[in-house]
Amino acid sequence: MGKQKLTIRDIAKMARVSHMTVSRALNDDPRVREETRKRILELVNKLDYRPDARARIFSSKKSHLIGLVVSSISNPFYAELARGIEDKAHEQEYNVIFCSTENKSERTETYVHLMMDAGVDGFIFASSRLHEPVVEKLIDEHFPLVLVNRKLRGETCNYVVLNNVQGAYEITEHLINLGFEKIAIITGTSNLSTGIDRLKGYQLALRDYRMEFNENYVIQGPFTRETGYEGTKQLLTMKKRPEAIFGGNDYIAMGVIDAVEELGLHIPEDIALVGFDDNEFASNQRIRLTTVSQRKYEMGNMSVQILIDHIERKETDYTHRVILEPRLIIRESCGEKLWEKRKNKQPPGSEIEAFGSLDRM
């Protein structure tokens, strides 16, 4: 172990070729005679030589490193997204550096700089407010990046996003079809595009079905379990208590369950509940949460692919947008099996272009 680290020149000397030939053999460059390559690779194997990664990165100007910025790695949504990103990246021999901003705005800037110092070739932001100066600066400089499940106001850049408006619309419609009339929503804050879009979908559904929109039934806060918990406590003490709650994500829905159970009430008998995300716990037989599935793993895959294409082709103003369709997952948290299904109503003035609003933002 005390031996000096081998370099490409040592191998070259022993193989009686120039170090360039060794470099080519190592990089699968076809311009090396088969026999020479074999001799070199045998030597490399025998001596267990591994090229110095840092020198390689420095010379080639490519780190094969992707920076991933999420808002909370302990949120299963991001964990699953990260898995999709990581799998696809490794498939193409890229590594993923990650950081979790924990919704603290100062962190984004610090982390972006830290990652730049690590020499990342590009970024994936799965956590970004509507206005985020560091990110906007990167976009201006045409630094390769893709936004996942977030939109930045007015910026044109790569993004992969779920049609949140539609997902929220469909799940609200599901509640309406089940006969609920007093439907509340507890969702994320208004500086996140997902929060805005889900609220918009909810409102569009109410409007299309000519239902009253009650401002007191809208509660906003961070996308956390606490928001769901506190929001529910608030909603359930109202004189005109809602019959159903739409949790803006499954975390919020989890908090709703906490509050409802604590009050000695039951889902779905006393109050119906729907979520958004389809986290693992939503399918638990004790929970059976009706929710909207986001294809997180695929979103991760796609965003990496777009990013790598951008990095390797070096296109400077490549704007790729992928909008995934949501999928409604019907379980029993709205009492779907308790009550006889009413026949599906059609929205009086159904306008399918409502979903196009994503592009109008």
Next chain:
Amino acid sequence: MGKQKLTIRDIAKMARVSHMTVSRALNDDPRVREETRKRILELVNKLDYRPDARARIFSSKKSHLIGLVVSSISNPFYAELARGIEDKAHEQEYNVIFCSTENKSERTETYVHLMMDAGVDGFIFASSRLHEPVVEKLIDEHFPLVLVNRKLRGETCNYVVLNNVQGAYEITEHLINLGFEKIAIITGTSNLSTGIDRLKGYQLALRDYRMEFNENYVIQGPFTRETGYEGTKQLLTMKKRPEAIFGGNDYIAMGVIDAVEELGLHIPEDIALVGFDDNEFASNQRIRLTTVSQRKYEMGNMSVQILIDHIERKETDYTHRVILEPRLIIRESCGEKLWEKRKNKQPPGSEIEAFGSLDRM
């Protein structure tokens, strides 16, 4: 944006100093006159110069990159651990590259190589079988690394681990004290130290309380929800059905719940359940799982600290071991509130050294 990338020499020229002085100013080297430093930094700011990260890494031989290998990032246990690691690492200006082996053994080797190619300064393995050749090789080469919540047979290296034997012992004891006599365990496979240790704690508790050990009550498999589900189906069809099930982690416990509910039975009325990990969903008011808390975030923090100490001090055979104490979290999945508490039995021949077995492995 088309402008040539600035180098340290450009700044030097403009500041009328050598590029070395610029380098020093940038690295907070005290050997620069205050006035000179100020002039340089102003220029750097004005021109928005950022040193080339890759050149820096190459010259300094340090990437400030830590490789994290977990078995499944979508498992909240690892996600939370990762958060602890990432926070601590960023605090010290290190970045974390991660990968998730998804319990596929070939992946570990591939990923270790990929990460070496990224130039990592050290590794944290939170996923490692008892016998893992690549990892053993790194240990032999004294490459900085720490093992989290895993032990490798016979290897001396840094590790941070929970006293799994004790945690399993205590939770089994809890069930015994509640009066259960037929206690089954569904836990992880025997090539993982956590699986072995939890089974051992269970056995020690039964032994100390002079209870019968029934091999049919032991089910092993991967640490997944499916294992819990299938295992429970199997246990509940036995003629001598267990009264309580110890799920080796909360994921397994989640699968137990799935199966029990599906069969129309109830927890805790028909069968008691305990888990291990204290994942977020365990505390949900609808679940209320009695479990063992692992201080995942702290484990992450500590492992990074040990690793960075190792990297920066360059000690070659630094063996640091941290054994964290588990904490029993009593909720209601064993019917703690349903039945009057029986007075705590004492194990007939209580031997506290039983916990020492961790070191004897």
Next chain:
DNA sequence: CTGAAAGCGCTTACAG
């Protein structure tokens, strides 16, 4: 406190 030299270990680009 400042600088001139040397070099880290590769790759890119050019020549043969």
Next chain:
DNA sequence: CTGAAAGCGCTTACAG
């Protein structure tokens, strides 16, 4: 198919 040259943009180590 192979090689000699040059250089990537910093830092380390030595000199003053």
